[in-house]
Amino acid sequence: MELIFEGLREAVARILTLDRDLLEAASASLVTSGSATSLSVVTGVPLGAALGLGRFRGRGLLLALANTGMGLPPVAVGLFVAVFIWRSGPAGQLEWFCTRQAIITAQYLLAAPTIVGLTAVAVQSIDPMMRLQLTALGATRLQSIALLMRESRLLILTAVMAGFGAVISEIGASLMVGCNIKGDTRILTTAIALETSKGEFGAAFALAFVLLGIIFALNALTTWAQQRARPQ
Amino acid sequence: MELIFEGLREAVARILTLDRDLLEAASASLVTSGSATSLSVVTGVPLGAALGLGRFRGRGLLLALANTGMGLPPVAVGLFVAVFIWRSGPAGQLEWFCTRQAIITAQYLLAAPTIVGLTAVAVQSIDPMMRLQLTALGATRLQSIALLMRESRLLILTAVMAGFGAVISEIGASLMVGCNIKGDTRILTTAIALETSKGEFGAAFALAFVLLGIIFALNALTTWAQQRARPQ
Amino acid sequence: MSGTILEAEDFAVARGGREVVRAHELRIREGEALAILGPNGAGKTSLLLALATLLPFAGRLRFRGSSIDRPLAFRRRVAVAFQRPLLLDRSVRENAALGLALRGVSRRERDQRAHDALVRLGVAHLAGRSARTLSGGEAQRVSLARALAVGPEILFLDEPFSALDAPTRETLVADLARVLRARGVTTVLVTHDRDEALSLSDRVAIVMGGRLRQIGDAASVFATPVDSEVAAFVGVENVLPARVVSVTEELTTLRVADHLVEVTADVPAGDDFPLLCIRPDDVIIAREPGPTSARNALAGTILRLEPIGRRVRVLLDCGFPLVAHVTVRSARELGLAEGDVVTASFKATLPHLLARHRAA
Amino acid sequence: MSGTILEAEDFAVARGGREVVRAHELRIREGEALAILGPNGAGKTSLLLALATLLPFAGRLRFRGSSIDRPLAFRRRVAVAFQRPLLLDRSVRENAALGLALRGVSRRERDQRAHDALVRLGVAHLAGRSARTLSGGEAQRVSLARALAVGPEILFLDEPFSALDAPTRETLVADLARVLRARGVTTVLVTHDRDEALSLSDRVAIVMGGRLRQIGDAASVFATPVDSEVAAFVGVENVLPARVVSVTEELTTLRVADHLVEVTADVPAGDDFPLLCIRPDDVIIAREPGPTSARNALAGTILRLEPIGRRVRVLLDCGFPLVAHVTVRSARELGLAEGDVVTASFKATLPHLLARHRAA
């Protein structure tokens, strides 16, 4: 118990003193998870919307795959990406092993299915007659999708936050492909794991509190936006 | 690359031979994640619905907290739970360290916020006038919530799958509180991590494929149910 | 008709931070049917929903004499059919039985009562269908059936027949009126259809611009609106500035433009320049001045003939503009054409007088 | 009125795996206004949406003579206002401009055109409001404005005025009719309001039970329905079994119960037992048999008087049941009461005859 308070104290102290290791890890976390989430949004939201609204063959299968992707085990994704970017792997010449690019790739694979799957359900939650009305108004498929995406923005925002939350707090993949290199690929979660295995539980809690603080701040912002958008 | 194929081959072989370790790990995964998810559903769905529909003070804060919970780092949760159930901790006399109960507890903490947060958004996606109509029909608060939950079942199902996917594929917490004890708390993800750290990458892939297979099967089922429920 | 069943005082409803409707006093009598009429956005729905305790309101609301402390108990004694049919994604049967299910009525009984209501609304054959696949009118009927099924003491209906086909509407309105009256159910209904208001309701309330402007028995509200806005709204198209010439026991003589007009209506206190209101329906058109019981006969030129469904709107110039409605048959038989000079007449008993400067 | 703008052949629409409407042939003429009438669930909406290429259909559909290969291009030349106003969660202005935005019209131009449409519908003052906060009628007006704003060649309207208040509806219908005619816009509108159909449309199509039953100019469809179901639907309440007694050049004499009736209508080929159809509006009630131009005068007892809005439905027993509609004013002037014996008369030119065994 007192470990937790110690962690809180240490978190505050390290934030107030702008502790360099902490800042590095926090910024590495934000950069990698932010990039991975952005990529997932750019590719996953349109794909999810298309999956949710489309009527093509194999759609059910793709949806099930996307939903499965929400449960991709980070260690497995990490291993998978590692096998690709190791020197012996097909993408070995990229020399991405132990780099942020590798972390972003792995996190992208983790975040994208979540965003695709939730977006698909989000756009489906709109009255099907609304889709017909948009078609009637002369919308192309793409325009319809764009409009319905905007219409279900509250849910999509949640999808994005879920994706971001999943990757910024995951460790298995980032550790395996990023190597937890201090000042570079050491992100908050891998730092927490390291401190934990060092037995520095207070420091681990401190890092965890910083991580939670970041996630909370972002969520408070989006929750506020969500609820503001909600009709009374 | 050939590691991946080797993994697939090994997965098939181990499934066909009903490999005992594999079965043990898979059943442990299903039992722990299944229990954690069930608990989260029982407590989280009503709570989420209440949060989504309510009008009380502090609702925004609670929603932001739930959303933050979607990004709870498993290692941090694991550490947190561990501190509680270690002998030195406040719940030490339970003797839960390295037990499935501990894993279920930690996974519950991971799944519940996801389910609460997504359920809240799910029920909010229903026309607000529908809520008024239910009140008009003489529904109590609880009845309204129950009806709206049923009405947004497609989204809630997705929320549940997201929660389940998150915990059955997480490792940080389960490893930390469950200890990966062979034949007991060794679940699929911790087994993957172990094989990976042994350098038995093929075996790790085999386990990963089994895990993905389980998640996919469940998702195919629910996706099918979802899409069947979708009006044409 | 006994006492007051629902009573609102200093009643005001705000939505989106803006007051949208206000009523100084509104008493709904036990067993009556009250129609609420008004332009779009006037606040009819808001008023109705607030009376049903579904929107927050300022002021007092009393049900059978006592204030409503437990809204849930009140709501379980009334029923509301919303303007849009809000059906759950379930079978029609389940939707119709929903109110009963929420009240804990046994499955057998609620299936029976829901069935009866669906039969009454002519949609029993849809019972097994998913509510999501109904046509607009079918959905509205199910929504009505759901409200009827609970056997309410007060029935709040928001444009309940707007999506119904004409024959159904006609028979249903008659049928409903009979049933509700027989059971002594108090009905408050918002409608845009004056005919519906007339046939279904005992009294009519006019809501305009967020105010309850007038309430009274249906015929009198249509005949004697309280001000020119209400007059225009209820279809009194002729609101003419007049000057009082003489007042006797029996008749008031007024000058309208160059004509003298005799009416039996009372002059608004101390107003020598009242507004003369004549319903277009009350103006009779004839080819010849000939003998008629109507006191006032004016010659006029037909400026325009506009068919409105089965009636024709005749715009006359009698020195002042006068609108008359005649049936298509009459118009045909009289051979009316634009430019014709005809005689327009109306009885002295039909017009009424409005104070010109009545506060809106 | 020139050629055919939209033409459907062997047209069938299925929903939920069931055929819900079928039309053997339907030609919509350039510039006309066609009203589709029919009972709830008849398939009007399905037909309308399929004609607008919004639902899958079987059969052929041609626009200006050629089949529609690129539905998107077609849809951008037409506009649809749905039965429910489906507005996006944005401002009213954005909603009204949506069709134009999708067509890539510049912001300035679309704001202007959306504004014009909103003004026409009387909701320009709501431009900045969120569409989620509109009242039912306001929302319907915005939905209409959105359809008008794109300047379509064909306007598909599904019960466009159902939520509008009566005065707005009256002025809007007249206003719209004028504008659409002036611009040569072809209009297909589903409505439940016979008056609306009469005033707004050139032709009327009757859809019942999933079939296009009859199409023709408005007056003739209402006057001469093709079968007893259509007759009942369009308000021809009197459909009486008759027997042909004699046929001359000028007149057909029929026996209805114990009475002889003379009509000018043609006898359906080879049917000696046709159905005699008389609109209740065409039956005149008088106290005395007196001199009248009507050929047929029958004595009857008033069984029931039912007010329907501003008219009274009179159910007579003339040896057979006969329904007449009179105005409230006439009923009052004649002092009608249940049990009275009166004379019901109708001109020989007004009724029409139906084959009794016409395939439904």
Place this chain on the structure above:
Amino acid sequence: GGGGTTGGRPASAAGPAATARQDAVPDRPELLVATTTSTQDSGLLDILIPDFERRTGYRVKTTAVGTGAALAIGAKGDADVVLVHAISAELAFMAGGNGDRRLLVMHNDFILTGPPSDPAKIKGKPILDGLNAIVATGTPFISRGDKSGTDILEKSLFKQAGITPGAPWYIESGTGMGQSLTVASERKAYIITDRATFLARRGQLALEISIEGGAPLLNPYHVITVNTAKFPRVNGKGADAFADYLVSERGQALIATFGKDTYGQPLFFADAGKRVEDLR
């Protein structure tokens, strides 16, 4: 012993490249080191690597995994150099032609720890006797079971003692050293651990040293450069530089003093130039 292959080439320990700041940036500055979690968890690498990078201009990427995984990565040419502690696995690695140079860097030692109550009464006994006593009393024993250096040593000790480990007393935790120690502490079990991790974690553990010392418990770390002949893409120069740095005076000095200020005793003993057989 495995001394035969140790120190294939003379270490250029005192050479200028390893001791002075190198201004010329190497043509392939990226260097991949696969090592065990113990070197990273102890914090030693956080001292050595930055110093090495400063002096040589190399940029080191360390992947800290189990010894098994580290050698497996090396055996595919995916690492340039490995730093591990499991002699039998190392020898198999060399025998497979995967390694080039293999140099003894340092050692610490393993200890057998257990509950302070010492339920099997093994305090001070020789290690093999101790293990037998644990089995005889059925006291729980925690094994990492992860093919780490510690795990490999433990298994060979059981073999030497003639014991086939199994349920119920033998519990495989399948986790890293730190976590396994926690498990042992919570489960009141015995466990074999490296001294460094034990010292680091001692504060949170209800464990005491039961048996220490003796040749079988020595834990030597070797650095192995990966065979450039077999894996042409391996950064051989960098690997040599890293190996050379570890056995240089500078590297050895850092190793020898690491941990003294925190724990009052060094965590590792610098052994450059020695042979495994010579360690005591």
